[in-house]
Amino acid sequence: MNTTHHWITTPVTTPITTDILRGALDLEHTAHGVLPHRLPARARAQFSDGQLAMAESQPSGVRLAFRTGATVIELDALPTKRVYVGAPPRPDGVYDLLVDGRLAGRASVTGGSTLTIDMTTGTAEHRPGPVGTLRFAGLPDGVKDIEIWLPHNETTELAALRTDAPVEPAPDRGRKVWLHHGSSISHGSDAASPTTTWPALAASLGGVELINLGLGGSALLDPFTARALRDTPADFISVKIGINLVNADLMRLRAFTPAVHGFLDTIREGHPTTPLLVVSSILCPIHEDTPGPSAPDFSDVSEGKLRFRATGDPGERAAGKLTLHVIRDELARIVEQRAAEDPHLRYLDGRELYGEADAAELPLPDALHPDAATHLRIGERFAGLAFAPDGPFADRSA
Template identity: 80%
Template structure:
C-alpha cells in the first residue's frame, strides 16, 4: 500500500517515455487541456499545442491581426499539475513582438508557483520574432528555434505546481519533462472568475504573468481566473460575448471603454445598443451569475478628447513610445465618444438593467486608478499602467469586488 506521502501513480495517458531520470508528458491537445487553466481551446500545431483564449468559431469571424495576436498570447493561462518533481523542463516556441527602429523588447517571463507561492521565474530563449513597422503596420516574422525553460531545486514533496505562461508572447507548448510523475489537478474547490477587458487587463507593461492586475486580484480573492483581456480588442464584438456566454463561470466582469475610444470605433448612437446586445448575449448563458460592468480607469488624454489615439515615435529609438488623442473635444456634440461620455452611458445602462436584473453591478474604473493615483503613478505611455499600478489595481479590485459587501463576495456557481 502506498504511503500518503508517496506520489500518486501517473495515469498511463500522462506518461509517454522514461529516460534514466526523466518522464516525458506528451502535450497533445487532449492531454494539454487536462493540465491547462485559463485557455478556452487548445490547437495542435506543427511543433506541439497552442493555447487560445478565444474559440475557433470566434476567431474565424474576424480577420484582424491585432486580435489574432492578442488572443494567442496566453495571458492568465497556466499549466497546473500535482507532482513530487524537483526539476521541471518545458520546451516552448515563443513568438515575441519587435518593432523596427526600437530596442528589443524584454523577454517574456514564466512564473512558477508551488502551492500558490511564487517560487521561480525564468524565460525561454530562441523562438520567432514578429517585427512590426509602426509607421505602416506591416509585419515580418523572423523564425527561430524551440527553447527550454527549466525549474530546478523544487521541494521534494507532493505539491501543486503552476507554470504561468508569458502574458505577452505567443507560446506553443512542445514538451514537458519532469523527474517524477505528474497528474492533473482536477478540482481545487475554487470559484471561477471570467474577466474581459483591454490591453490593461491583458497585462501591458506588467513585469510577469502573475503580476498583471487580474491575476493579482484573483490570487487575493482566492478564485480561478479566466482572462479574456484582449489587447486592443475590447470592442463589444458579438463573438467575444458568445465566448463569455458559453464559458462556465461563477462571476463575470467586463471592462469596457478605452479601446472603443482610442480606435474611434463608434458613436454614442451605436454604443448603447451594442452594450445592451453584448450584455444580453452574456445573460443567455449566465442569467443569474454576478455580472460586474467596469468603466475605464483614468486616462487623461481621452477623458474629454475623442479618439483615435496615435503613437508618438519621437523617442522610439530610446525605447519610449507614447500615445496622443487625435480627436477634437468639440466633436462630442456629434456623438464622438470620450471616456467621460462612456462612463456616463455605462452607469446609466447598468442602472436601467438593474431594475430587472438584481445581479448586475457597476464599478467606476477611477476607483481602481484615479486622479490622485495619476499624480503619483502617471501612465508611462499615456495609456498603460506600470507594474506598481497593476499591483494597486489588483489590490483595489480584490477589495471592492471580492471583499465584504462586494458583488463577488460569497457567490456560488450558477
C-alpha cells in the same frame, strides 16, 4: 539537458486540455505541439484581424497546473517575440513557477520566432525560429502542486513537458471561477510577470480561479467575444469597457449604446443570474475629454521612450464621438436601467481603481498603459472592492 535524470515526457496534447492546462478556451495543434487560445476557433474564424489574433494567442492567465514529486521540470516552448519598428526592444516574456501557491521561480525562453510590427504602416512580418527550453531545478522533495504561468504578452506554443517524477492533474480545490474581459490593461500590458497582471493578482487575493479574456486592443464589444463569455462556465463575470473603443475611434454614441446592451444580452443568455460587473476605464488623461484615435508618438524614441497621443477633436463630442467621460456616463446609465430587472448586475467606475491622485503619483508611462507598480495597485483595489463581503463577487453560498 541533464541526462542524469530519468525523464518522463508528457506531451502537451489534446487530452491534457482539461487535465493540466487552465485558462485557455481552445488548443490548436501545430507543427511544434499545441498553441493555447483564449478565444474559441469559431470566434477566431469570424474575423482575421492581426491585432486580435496576436492578443488572443498570448496566454494571459493561462497556466499548467499539476501535482508531482518532481524536483526538476523542463518545458519546451516556442515563443513569438514582438519587435516594433522604431520602438525600444521588448524584454523576453516571463514564466512564473508556483509551488503550493507560492512563487518559487521565474525564467524566460530565449530565441524563438519574431513578429516585426510597423505601427506607422500597419504591417507585420513573421520570422520563424527554434523551440527553446525552460528549466526549473532544485525543487523541494515530496508531492507538491505546481503551476507554470505562461507569459501574458508572448504567444507561446507548447512542445513538451518533462519531469523526473510522474505528473497528475492538480486536484480541484473547489475555488470559484472568475471570467474577465477587457483591454490591454486587463491583458497585462506592462506588468512585471504573468502572476502580477492586475487580474491575476486580484484573483489570487480573492481566492478564485481566473479565466482572463483581456485582449490587447480588442475590447471592442465584438459579438463573438460576447458569445465566448456566454459559453464559458463561470461563477463571476466582469467586462471592462471603454479605452479601446475610444483609441480605435471605432463607433459613435448611437452605435455604442445598443452594442453594450447586445453584449450584455448575449452574456445573460448563458449566465442569467451570475454576478456580472461592468467596469469602465481607469483614468487615461489623454482620452478623458478628447476622442481617438490614438497614435504613437516617436519624438522621444531615441531615449527609449514610446508614448501615445490622442488625435481627435474634443469639439466632435457633439456629433457623437466617444470619450472616456461619455462612455462612463452612458455605462452607468445602462447598468442602472438594466439593474431594475437584473439584481445581479453592478457597475464599477474604473477611476476607483486608478484615478487622478494615482495618476499624479504613478503616471501612465506611455500615456495609455499602467506600469508594473500600478498593476499591483489596481489588482489590490479590485479585489478589495469586488470580493468584499458586500461586493458584487462576495461568496454568499454559506
